[in-house]
Amino acid sequence: MNLLLPPEVRSQKTAMELALSQRLGAIAPDLGLSTTSLERLQTEGSGPLLWEICRLVKADLTSDRVWLLFVGVAGLFPEPDEVRSLQRQLELVATAQVHRVVLSACRDSAIRYRSHLTTIRVVREQVLVDVNFSARTGHNSGVQRVVRETARRWSVDVQPQFVVWTDNDRSFRDLTTAESDRLLAEGPILDGCPITARTEIIVPVDCILTMIEVPQREECASLSALAEFSGNKLALVVHDMIPVVSGDMVSFAESDRFVEFLAVVKHADRISGVSESAASEFQGFIDSLSSQGLTGPVVTSVPLPIDTPVAISRPGVSPNKDPLILCVGSEEPRKNHHAVLFAAEVLWREGLRFRLRFIGGGSASFIYAFDRDVKSLRRAGHTIEVLRNVGDDILLSSYREASFSVFPSLHEGFGLPVGESLALGLPVITSNFGSTAEIASDGGCLLVDPRDDLAIASAMRTLLTDPACLARLRAEALARPRRTWDDFSRELWAELVLPILEKKNE
Incomplete structure (x- = not known):
């Protein structure tokens, strides 16, 4: 026939x-x-x-x-x-x-x-690390920084198998050369497009799958089945519960994706929060699983480091310019940037002289209202810069130039800009609860209620007009115990992956 x-x-x-x-x-x-x-x-x-x-x-x-x-x-x-x-x-x-x-x-x-034309390579008894989003895109927000800094060190120290998802979001494959470079190479991160002519997929058997970033919605169902049925072990780094707990401050699509991710979390073996605050949020979710007859994963925490992407020294701020106030973070409601704009306007009306710089991107719906308010203040003669899609060189030079940074977030899993500022001896005004308060406990910060706009203005006024206070906070920041990305990557492996390996080998 x-x-x-x-x-x-x-x-x-x-x-x-x-x-x-x-x-x-x-x-x-x-x-x-x-x-x-x-x-x-x-x-x-x-x-x-x-x-x-x-x-x-x-x-x-x-x-x-x-x-x-x-x-x-x-x-x-x-x-x-x-x-x-x-x-x-x-x-x-x-x-x-x-x-x-x-x-x-x-x-x-x-x-x-x-x-139907796919071929298989079975990988047995190895540690796989899913790095899909960070390897396939040039996006470089806080989560992607954690992925790349960790992957660079693990690739040398423990040599796991890095994987990404196929274009149909239904299986793993090897990284291309460009994706590997995007993940592991230091320096500028080039954006890319998902070009994958490969037909071979990677199938884990008796492996440990580790994930440091939240998967895309399309991958969650297959991940959930892998965690629940395949016999492989799943170890996750978890960053925050913002899309559920603070769902009013994110898009519906983000909340929807996160709910799908929680179906993966409940079948994981071990999860590690990037702060005690993040671990506590997820522990609350895990505790609720008893109503489904599930025990859920073991919850632990390995806080992110107080470090910078590149080791540099911080020179003094130039006396020939108005002081620079730096605000780093994506432009979305929970970052509370409109409160910073309000506080700045209050101080400018009082006659204080300073420059304000925002670094970070965001979705079009959130950016529109923010840009409108920025344009209004610029028309009034105030110096405001908004930098988007910039590399680490611009970020680090801004940290060097600034007098202090402001990060009054309403909800964080960690708050990398706080840690990066402090690592460079740069004082920070930040929120008085959650993970940012954890970071601030070792000094270098002024804590405020981020829902009190005038409290933010008062803290900014203090650091603009009180050189002794600013100097004290700088000294505190420089005296903080140093914890690097090297420390974090070692501790994360020991706390998240090694216990599963040891249990498998018993």
């Missing part, structure tokens, strides 16, 4: 059969098929091999084996309902028909996501 098909169709069918045979051969040893049987069945074509593997899974029907079988047949990671459905069908079907059930269960996803 194949001879009646057009040549291009016959070629496509042959390629599909070869890819399926390769995938089945890759997973067969982990499903109990001996090497001798595998070699024999591979000479008979993909059909007999598929039936034998399906028979073995049905004979020992556990969720991790069902998960791996789905991956082998479909060429992508299943979602939770796909694993549950296939396991139920395998329980009920007669052994003689088991391969038909599996093909039917996997067909729709394989067609929809075009994974």
